[in-house]
Amino acid sequence: MLTERQTHILELIVSEYVERAVPVASQALGRNHQVGVSAATIRSEMAELEAQGYLNQPHTSAGRVPTEKGYRFYVEWLMQEETLSQEAQQTIRHQFHQIERGQERWTHLAASILAQTVENVAVVTSPHVDACHIKHLELVSLQDSTALLVLVLDQGRLQQQILRLEQPQTQDELSVVAARLNQRFGRSTVREVIASEAVLTELERQIMDTVVEIMSAVDEGGLDEAYLEGLRHILGQPEFTDSDRMLGLLELLDEHNLTRTIPLRALAREGVTVIIGAEHPRLAEAGEAMRECSVIVGGYGAPGVASGALAVLGPMRMRYSHTISTVRYLADVMSELITEYYE
Amino acid sequence: MLTERQTHILELIVSEYVERAVPVASQALGRNHQVGVSAATIRSEMAELEAQGYLNQPHTSAGRVPTEKGYRFYVEWLMQEETLSQEAQQTIRHQFHQIERGQERWTHLAASILAQTVENVAVVTSPHVDACHIKHLELVSLQDSTALLVLVLDQGRLQQQILRLEQPQTQDELSVVAARLNQRFGRSTVREVIASEAVLTELERQIMDTVVEIMSAVDEGGLDEAYLEGLRHILGQPEFTDSDRMLGLLELLDEHNLTRTIPLRALAREGVTVIIGAEHPRLAEAGEAMRECSVIVGGYGAPGVASGALAVLGPMRMRYSHTISTVRYLADVMSELITEYYE
DNA sequence: ATTAGCACTCTCACGGGTAGAGTGCTAATC
DNA sequence: GATTAGCACTCTACCCGTGAGAGTGCTAAT
Incomplete structure (x- = not known):
């Protein structure tokens, strides 16, 4: 157990060391702060604090440095949390x-x-979304047989993926597909999509496979x-x-x-x-x-x-x-x- | 000007130094590579190379190190570009x-x-897109008066921004607006959008201001x-x-x-x-x-x-x-x- | 032109010696 | 009984000198 004075000295040593990065000597402590006792007294208190494991001496003729235990005590009991200006x-x-x-x-x-x-x-x-839902799904034609899949998940989280289509599709065709998929899978989680037994065309199947892949990745936080x-x-x-x-x-x-x-x-x-x-x-x-x-x-x-x-x-x-x-x-x-x- | 032998020695010194990171001595060079001449000869060539600024001596009794000029010569004339395996x-x-x-x-x-x-x-x-065009524009309702603006630019480059709407809008209303804007501004560059004198509603104006902002940022490469x-x-x-x-x-x-x-x-x-x-x-x-x-x-x-x-x-x-x-x-x-x- | 031999130079590593800082202990003091 | 001044002791950091080793430049021989 520590006396009040020991506590106070520990506190001073921690702040002093944090500021100056040099082992703290008994004299220096008396000089820079008002402790009210002489260096000799501080020394004996320091020795006690060291015995209890709060301080450490790099070598015999050096000042003291806080140990892990010392810092822990400081954080737990001594430090007062400041408020930012x-x-x-x-x-x-x-x-x-x-x-x-x-x-x-x-x-x-x-x-x-x-x-x-x-x-x-x-x-x-x-920020990491926990179990995401499909908010919206969009298909944008880039080339005849290339399309961009845009997937909006909860909280406006956006994912994209380029698709290589097996058949060429016009933008209009893609829009129709997107509308259908939105209707079917809007607000679904990955599980629901996987569990769904809806009958899909080959194209829709390809798209939803990709969607599942993306959502899983997001859920696992792999994209964080x-x-x-x-x-x-x-x-x-x-x-x-x-x-x-x-x-x-x-x-x-x-x-x-x-x-x-x-x-x-x-x-x-x-x-x-x-x-x-x-x-x-x-x-x-x-x-x-x-x-x-x-x-x-x-x-x-x-x-x-x-x-x-x-x-x-x-x-x-x-x-x-x-x-x-x-x-x-x-x-x-x-x-x-x-x-x-x-x- | 350098003789062929000097060139060869320079080459050896560069590769040796690159590999070992230690100033190259005349003896070491003779030992590890077949130069065909004695250390003494190498030394005098080294002296000449140093006089011409291709080599440098960290101190009197050290080996030689290539100078900037030495490396430059090496890169320009000596090195043979390898092919990756x-x-x-x-x-x-x-x-x-x-x-x-x-x-x-x-x-x-x-x-x-x-x-x-x-x-x-x-x-x-x-990759940096030079003068981007609008490919597609989408509005997704998040809350009554919050929407997500999704902007697809050339080459599938995707940008998003959250909008705070002055009036609540349903998804359907937003979709209508998006469709109109797509029709009007599809394939436009920033300039064209700014120059356009189309009459817009307040909502549309707000959206397009944001679009212009995003596109400008992309064009300036600020998002790279x-x-x-x-x-x-x-x-x-x-x-x-x-x-x-x-x-x-x-x-x-x-x-x-x-x-x-x-x-x-x-x-x-x-x-x-x-x-x-x-x-x-x-x-x-x-x-x-x-x-x-x-x-x-x-x-x-x-x-x-x-x-x-x-x-x-x-x-x-x-x-x-x-x-x-x-x-x-x-x-x-x-x-x-x-x-x-x-x- | 090349090379062997040698004296010279410079660095680096080691060791002793010293100044200074800071402690722990002891004896005196409040 | 706690506190403090005084002092001997210890340890580090720094300076300096010294010697080994490496590598050169020069010179004389090939």
Whole structure:
């Protein structure tokens, strides 16, 4: 258990270290903050905090650095979540209302804003629709035997696919087919389409096969894209000046590893989650570099409509309060956008 | 002017250095290749090559390294362009035929394949349509006063935008409007739409304003996206083990700088172009790190239909032959795809 | 013209030596 | 009994010198 004074010192050490990236010495602490006791006292408290596993010494004659446990305590008990300034909030909202060009743009923009605001790597996935329905289906003739299938799913989600027809078809013929299919399959889910025993022409069969394929892909989230932004911030951090660490980190953030690095889907629904260093649920798969990083994940979206996740990845020495509140705020904004436009 | 033997030695030095990334010594050259003369002779030839600016010595007691001029000579006169093995060609084509899901996927895939094949950074832009026409226009009701505008442009290029209607409209009403607009503006370019003096209802006016906006954006290429892939390859190269250089490079490749780093548009039409180090046309804007890199740019597409560019960025010490031929081959494949599906 | 031999130069890796920072301990103080 | 000043101790970071090794340029012989 920690006394109040120990708690206070821990808090100071964390903020000091987060800001300066240098092990915190007892004297420096007394000098820069009003602790009310001498360096010697701070030293003995530090020793106790170290004994309990909250702090660590890189070497005998160095200051202290928070451990994972230290950061965890800080996040859980000490840190007070800040609110973004009115100004910052305005700026963010303003940027979203500048562009109104669909989910992908939002997602991208969100990643961009997030990275810039928290000065770390940001990852944002595009919203994911759970079990999509056919809203509308359109066939556009491109060439005699080539047509474009346009499929509008729930919430205006758009998919397209080029079809190579076995027989040439005019636009008028295609329109007729599209009308029939719309009537038959409007508002159906994949299952319903598959289960349907409607008698179809060969052409209709071909089209619906493609439709099923597309919808399945959407349902499995195979088409979700994650935008990553802000590499430069994290790589500029002192903990990664070593080029080996840099490479390790880049491997973590390689597109193919991203889903392992950041367990987005699992955590997205539970508000904002903080993962500190080796707390990572799938550490072995994520990679060694993960031990030195923290991840903040937040979910956004409207239940049953569409949802996605925002995440920030940075060194363990991270401005937790600021990052958490930014993630939370951005998640709220994204949720509003989703609700407002798609509900 | 260079004698034949000097030329030969230059060639050997370039390939040796590209392979081993270590300054090439006279002895090593004699040992690993059959030059037919002694190290001493090689040395004097090296001295001459250095005097003429083709080679450089990092320091007095080191081997030689090719200069920009040396590489340029190599690319221009010595290198013989290889053909990709049948196998490699097959593999690439196979991957493209695995997925048939529109330009974006292709672009992404091309970047991925390119990066992997040449083991450097690859950048690929999506195909850019020059002066697009309206192919088809569709309105889908989402809510009472919200509709989705789906705009099909040439070559099946798809754009969408959500509209907030001033008056609630049913799907039927919207379909009527869409049909009228299609009749009036089918096959029009932006200019024609703007110039048109057709009398429109307020709703129609609103829709067409949006259409004009979207088409302008497409024409200006503002929606073109570039995919970047393969950071890990280039950052693993020995010339970038130093963390400062790494950061410099990452700044080059930051999304906002990419268009300055790689003059894609300017060079795209001229087949495959090789830019070595400081030859870069806009060196000052690109950044200092560019001095140590080479870029290979190739254009793809069908004239008057759609076109884009592929590029590879790597250290000056690059397998030029292999890279150039890969870029060329991929450009051909992409061009075929564009022609085949969109013409 | 080519080559063997050799002296010269420069880098890189290793080791010792020192300044400085920060600690832990002890004894004095409140 | 908690706090603090004082001090010895430890460890790092940096500087410097030194020596081995690599590779060259030059010179004299072929």
